[in-house]
Amino acid sequence: MLTRVYIDNFGCFVNFEHKPARKQLVLGRNGCGKSSYMDTLLLLRQLVTKGDVLDDFSILSKRTRWLNQSRQTFEIEAELEEGRYCYRLVVDPWGEPARPRVVSETVHLNDQPIFEFQLATVHLYNDEYEQRAAYESDWHRSALATIMPRGELQKLSGFKRWLGGIYCFRINPFTMGARSEGEDLNPRVDLLNIASWYRHLLQADPKQNIALLNSLREVMDDFSYLKLDPAGENIRLLAAEFDRGEDANAVKFYLNQLSDGQRCLICLYTILHFVLAKGSTVIIDEPENFISLREIQPWLTAVADTVEGGKGQVLLISHHPEIINQWAPKNGVQFVRDRIGAVRVEPFRGDSDSCLPPAEFIARGWESE
Amino acid sequence: MSKASQVIVLGEDERHQQLVRRYLYRLSYRPHDIRFEALPSGRGCGEQWVRDVYADAVRAYRNRSSRAKTALIVAIDADTGEVERRLSQFRSSLDQANVAFRTEKEAVVHLIPKRNIETWILCLNGRIVDEITDYSRNTDVDELIAPAAATLFVWSRPDAGVPVECVPSLRMAFPELRRLE
Numbered sequence: 001m002l003t004r005v006y007i008d009n010f011g012c013f014v015n016f017e018h019k020p021a022r023k024q025l026v027l028g029r030n031g032c033g034k035s036s037y038m039d040t041l042l043l044l045r046q047l048v049t050k051g052d053v054l055d056d057f058s059i060l061s062k063r064t065r066w067l068n069q070s071r072q073t074f075e076i077e078a079e080l081e082e083g084r085y086c087y088r089l090v091v092d093p094w095g096e097p098a099r100p101r102v103v104s105e106t107v108h109l110n111d112q113p114i115f116e117f118q119l120a121t122v123h124l125y126n127d128e129y130e131q132r133a134a135y136e137s138d139w140h141r142s143a144l145a146t147i148m149p150r151g152e153l154q155k156l157s158g159f160k161r162w163l164g165g166i167y168c169f170r171i172n173p174f175t176m177g178a179r180s181e182g183e184d185l186n187p188r189v190d191l192l193n194i195a196s197w198y199r200h201l202l203q204a205d206p207k208q209n210i211a212l213l214n215s216l217r218e219v220m221d222d223f224s225y226l227k228l229d230p231a232g233e234n235i236r237l238l239a240a241e242f243d244r245g246e247d248a249n250a251v252k253f254y255l256n257q258l259s260d261g262q263r264c265l266i267c268l269y270t271i272l273h274f275v276l277a278k279g280s281t282v283i284i285d286e287p288e289n290f291i292s293l294r295e296i297q298p299w300l301t302a303v304a305d306t307v308e309g310g311k312g313q314v315l316l317i318s319h320h321p322e323i324i325n326q327w328a329p330k331n332g333v334q335f336v337r338d339r340i341g342a343v344r345v346e347p348f349r350g351d352s353d354s355c356l357p358p359a360e361f362i363a364r365g366w367e368s369e
Numbered sequence: 370m371s372k373a374s375q376v377i378v379l380g381e382d383e384r385h386q387q388l389v390r391r392y393l394y395r396l397s398y399r400p401h402d403i404r405f406e407a408l409p410s411g412r413g414c415g416e417q418w419v420r421d422v423y424a425d426a427v428r429a430y431r432n433r434s435s436r437a438k439t440a441l442i443v444a445i446d447a448d449t450g451e452v453e454r455r456l457s458q459f460r461s462s463l464d465q466a467n468v469a470f471r472t473e474k475e476a477v478v479h480l481i482p483k484r485n486i487e488t489w490i491l492c493l494n495g496r497i498v499d500e501i502t503d504y505s506r507n508t509d510v511d512e513l514i515a516p517a518a519a520t521l522f523v524w525s526r527p528d529a530g531v532p533v534e535c536v537p538s539l540r541m542a543f544p545e546l547r548r549l550e
Contacts, residue, residue, distance in 0.1 A: 218399060218400075297404065297405065301405075302400050305390075308511075326405065329382070329408045329409070350409065350410025351411050355411065355418040356410050357407040357408075357410060358407070358410035361410040
């Protein structure tokens, strides 16, 4: 699981350190960096898995405005089966006009190097921590991204696979359509490609689909099942079918014909059963959007059941009283920003004397006094 | 008897909620059937909060019970006092609010662990515990909640063989839980 994130000289993050728990709620006022935090993790995941050039991410323009510092540092630590991994990336401007370059990129396992990329040279170590290869690589992109999984690099490959499997979501039902032209292995942040991602999940893990359908039957009245209707060569349309009783025909709605809330419910339970229950780290920004009040707590409880059962890790970013009241007392951390300065993380501390519900405590602004 | 269409849980903290939730799953309740009241924001004021909202919770329970089968589970530690002290506090809360005390047939369940919920969780996991020692700082308690709930289900069945090591406050919970049936 993700155990530590360190960011320095990137947006509002200066010497910023966050140690996520297995189940955590991230709280904080508007503009305190909660969403930027998720975006930063997404950026790192993208860098390391896709190998795009750093210029594509406008990294230099995101240096902290009030710092006169060129270097930017990112660190990710994870506790996985093989031990404690630490990934570190240092970027600075180089050349004229300045372009971002990788000063160093390293992966350590239990404090021993398994990958080093410094001064444009890669040093690769095998699973016995013996140096196996040294070669030059383009310092305008992550060299870790170029490493292909192979036998003697299983530990490094395992970390890369894990990092690529951090899922970040900011669900936006407005962008979702029913049409799928093929299977998508990975979901987009806004789940625009839910139909194609679901098409892949259904093939990869049909057992989890049973759990998903059972959950959806509980949360959507008369829901029967999800189906992918053929609509041309390789084209499928994602539809939800609803029963109308024994004497009436079932009625079908394509995804785009469902309500925003119903689309979000399908997404949330898909994430629960196909991602979290499979042990992945999941970050969801405002999961409660479009969801009726009646449905928030049951989903939250199902998430807690999964995580408490030892599966997965979940970080929720939310302002919703329903989520705050359930998770903040024991699982809440708040991102705090003094005026327009840097962000820091503090545990949520409630008001032990007045016994106010946490959401009310926050609504009054007392958490930052 | 049929089960309640909704169970409202008034728990002192997250561990109380978890034990109750996992017990209810054993009775075939699903997340949708269970509603947890919001926890208070500060640590250590949960029992005060439960007593404060208890009368309103009983009143709301009765209102809904008149139209749908409902249950109310109240879980609060006895702490260093006796279980009876909590019951008399509940009684006076109801008196002040002009609400009648629960009847024999009402599905209002009082779970009052002594000394605290961790005592029950450890006891249900076969540990020898007493009701004086404070076990709340035991580090392994969270992982023991699920097996504790499974044992609670078994021990609370009619005619279940409950070991002699079972603490008295937990024994008092078994007839309480049968109010859900």
